[in-house]
Amino acid sequence: MELGPYLMLATLEGLVMASVLALTAVGLSLVFGVMRVVNIAHGEFFMLGAVLAWVIAQMVGGHPALGFAVALVGAPLIVGGIAVAADMTILKRVSYDPERTIVATIGLLYIIQQLTLMGYGPEARPVEAPFNTRLALPWVEMKEGALALYWPWGLATTSYKLAVIAAGAVVLLGVWAMMARTRIGLVMRAVQADRDMATAFGIPVERVYAMVFGIGAALAALAAVLVVPISQAHYLMGAEPLLLAFTVVIIGGLGSLPGTVVAAILIGLSDGMISVFFSPTLAKIIATLLVALVLVFRPQGLFGTRSA
Template sequence: MSPILFIEQVLNGLQSGIMLFLMAAGLTLIFGVMGLINLAHGSLYMVGAFAAAAVAGWTGSFVLALAGALAAAAAAGAVIELLVIRRLYDRDHLDQVLATFALILIFSESTRWLFGSFPLYLDVPAALSGPVRLPGGILYPAYRLLIIAVGLVVAAGLFALIARTRIGIQIRAGEADREMIGALGVDISKLYTLVFALGAALAGLAGALVGAIQSVQVGMGEPVLILAFVVIVIGGIGSIKGALVGALLVGLTDTLGSVLLPIFFSSFLEQSSATAVGSALSSMSIYILMAGVLLFKPTGLFGEA
């Protein structure tokens, strides 16, 4: 493999990892603060993608499409927290899983009823449709670089929110002892709604950004949700830093594995066999990574017991 191709694949892995971070950050916030297993988080990713495609189709503006995705996903998150999730905090995890799985079905059928069963497409803005020349003569799509930049800015904003604001203090305190902050006068119900809406908005943003490089379709959030759960297990439940590090590890492992493993096996297998074996192992590589991390750090890289 040439150095240029390797660097391109590293950038692809970073872009994939950043998208997973946007999903996993909201998921780990919700689980860390509320103790809630939310299987419907992938549906909020789908809501953001469909909202962005719809707004872009109506207005022709990609910026308005992103704003619409954030607003739609946050609103959907706030509504389901108020109507459904609020009743699940004191229930066991099985009830949470069943209720949020039901929400997946509701969101999927509602989206199919509103938009139909055929995929929608969100165009990359014309200004970002071409490549950017990086040092070393590498040409890389400008839009994918934008995704990486947006993800890093969001990560920095989340770290600042959690570490340096009053809301962040309340979120961290709610994660540690929700009864105590309630006794100190913090409206825990409003805090939970805010956290859930924030997590939903992050998922919606991820869906909107990905919608421009793949088709927008019903059920698109569930495969990403599985990877997001892998990310928070690797990084540590409740840790934003862990979500970022875990997402980058998963993105790089998946992307580089899909390229390097077939090349490795091609040295002693036929091309077709090497491709098949390499693809199979690359699909397993992120779960092997997760098992390896848990073997040495059962709480994840940055999790607490």
């Protein structure tokens, strides 16, 4: 088979990863951009979303699509509520101090992880996809001076993976519309620009912080619900999404939503292609080297602005 069909398949796999990674990283970037808080527990909110998706699907029963639909709505709302409670009971009490919030979110990470281990157990459990039709992918080649369409053997994807790509794009457009076109987004941008001035104009900054922390966690949980039919829910699954999300926001620029999305697409596509043609380990090594280069030559990230 020619290289082209393999490249197309690797691109689709990379786009699936990019969609999930973009949702996770946008939540992390949103929290940092508005609150100036580095949330070390962000990966555990991702893990909690996957575990809750399994729990909800088991509780609902019936057709897999019904349980998945309930989980798709319920898990992000529950995780977002937990994040709001954590903000009001923990981060608010340390006055959102950068150093103390890092320590606090590290503690929150271990609390969530160990409580999940106690209640859910150490097993990795899959969630059945609502639909998973295998789709053959066509390719075009030149035969006798004309383009001909054919279906190479083994070149296929699933309808669910294509749905994940579409869902990621829709949600990201929704986040952009919220930030750019709504009153809530205006308030969030005002708090991001100048907290003291926002307080002077009567904006309840602490409530905005709680809302932003909840939205960031809910986005991570939503990404986990989307990916758990492809992978499996496990109490230790939060570490890799956290590291990849930090990689993305560092490359794109801390607090820059467009930069985060672009960096997620770059990392997702490169990871998919390198994993298919070489190895997943090499993909992680290259991503780490890219972060090092960005930190050395452009510390504010590709789309970030240098602080005064």
